[in-house]
Amino acid sequence: MRKTWITAVAVLLIISAVLAGCSQRSGSGNGANGANDSGAGTNDSGTAANGGGNAPKTDDSAEPAKTDGGEKVRLTVYSTIGELKNQDMMKSIAADFTKENPNIQVEFQFPGAEYENILKVKMAANDLPDVFDTHGWAVIRYGNYLADMKDEPWAANLTDTIKPVVTDKNGKVEALVLSEAKDGISYNAGLLEQYGIQPPTTFAELMDAAEKLKTESKGAVTPFFMSGIDNGMIGGFLDLYATSQYISPSTNDAATLLDGSFDWKKWTPLAQKLLDMQKKGYINKDVLTAKYTDMPQRFAQGKVAFVFGAPSFADEVYKVNKDVKIGIMPLTTMVDGDSPTFSGGERYTMGAWKDGKHLAESKKLIEFFARPENMSKIANATKLPPGLKDIPSEHEFTTYYEQFKDVRVFPYFDRVYLPNGMWDVMCKTGTALVAGDVSPAQFADKMKQEYDRLRNQ
Incomplete structure (x- = not known):
């Protein structure tokens, strides 16, 4: 009897060991090896x-x-x-x-x-x-x-x-x-249709569209959204339009930007355009405190018309309003006689x-x-x-x-024409401009100072 009992216990121990091994193998798919x-x-x-x-x-x-x-x-x-x-x-x-x-x-x-x-x-x-x-x-x-x-x-x-x-x-x-x-301009196609606006091709037309949206909506629509917290949106505007201002026109500043002889006073008008957009109420009033993540909901609600850059935010918009139609268009020209472009x-x-x-x-x-x-x-x-x-x-x-497959695509301005480190300078100083801490002329001076310093490192 004792011998039979010992044999039974031994068999149970062997079966338990086998089952434990099987359990570990079947469960490994849920762990690190999984x-x-x-x-x-x-x-x-x-x-x-x-x-x-x-x-x-x-x-x-x-x-x-x-x-x-x-x-x-x-x-x-x-x-x-x-x-x-x-x-x-x-x-x-x-x-x-x-x-x-x-x-x-x-x-x-x-x-x-x-x-x-x-x-x-x-x-x-x-x-x-x-x-x-x-x-x-x-x-x-x-x-x-x-x-x-x-x-x-x-x-x-x-x-x-x-x-x-x-x-x-x-x-x-x-x-x-x-x-x-x-990258060009993403836009709320429904809003533009509602206000009878065709996608602009020149910067002047873009500003006319902004005035129409602001005035006829009685301030309910903000033409452009930017964020001072996620200041790459401000830097992005400047980077995109630096190409339209200094690179894409037939007479351009590409050579002087590359050889270091660029006259940085020419940066002042571009900075002034950004400041004018804010002063005219074309940019969201909370630009200094707004976050990039605030934009998709406002866009979905028809409160924002244009966003500079690619429509990478589209899926976040659809979560709020699946019926919003988002369009994309090339960047408008800044210089007479030029044609629209993409940066990319x-x-x-x-x-x-x-x-x-x-x-x-x-x-x-x-x-x-x-x-x-x-x-x-x-x-x-x-x-x-x-x-x-x-x-x-x-x-x-x-x-x-x-539709826009034949539109010229220029490399991002900062990647070709600015030394490493200038992107951060452009974003931070652009935000300081919007905050009223620097003037357009001071912005240009800062760009020259940092361009010379970083280029010579």
Whole structure:
């Protein structure tokens, strides 16, 4: 009897051990290893907590296992994409890549506001991610760190407007452009129709439209929204119109801005135009305290007509009012005889670190993202024109991009004509101008002072 009891206990212990092992394996899909099953490898809980990635995320997944096909390769990808839905879209494409290439694991990082600082540190240490977003600086800043992509099958299909932006003087192609930036003016199409206003093509027409909206709405409509807290909106206006004022006209200041001989007194009229817009009541009265996040709701309620830049805020508007029609148009001219333009270049890209240990796999990943079906998925998610030709897209701005496909696209003014660090100067001093702390002439003096200082560093 005693022997039978001992045998029964032993059998129960063996069964318990087996069940415990099965439980651990079946549950692993919900833990750190579960993130790897998607092929993206990003910590999902970290993504949610950061709400789009304002702080760097770390990967806590287990070491990739070896398979019969060989050792598993781990690629790290850094991206500037901030919207959670678009981050998920990128990870889903990476998951499809891993299904075709089970030995290659892809880990996305979305550092958000810290992206630029993190990449600068990594450049200094010559320890960059396998694949990374060049966020507007493919040639100027990252060129020495990137592999040449000119012989990749997708390179010949770069759009005519974006190819010069990511190609250096020797013909080296620095990166695949997933989304091409074309910043002009986003507008409330319903409001313009209500007040009988055609999308303006000149700055004078834009100011006439602003006066009509303000007057006929009895102040209910604010023509332009800007934020002094998120002062990139003010800097963005100045950056866009600096191109219209100094670069796009046939007689322009491009050469003197590049060689350092630009007469900065010419900045005064541009600053004055911004100040005039505020004094005439064309900009929201709470410009110094308003946040960028206040804008979508006001736009949705028909309280804002124009926003300088791309309609990246569209989905937030639709959450409030799904029936709002948002239009986009090129930036109006500032100089007589000129034609409207877009400012832009790279928005989202993928470049490969030339010294990476897995360069072949990195190029393979980039080639996968360049497939037409994946480029279409990216275009429809980001609502931006793709950087490759003949990529079909179906979103509410597709017809606008098609309508304006032949409009000239200039690189962002500060990226080409101002030394590193001037963007911050332009944003902060522009806000000080609106606050009444500096005059247009003092703004021009500040730009000259900082331009000379930073250029000589």
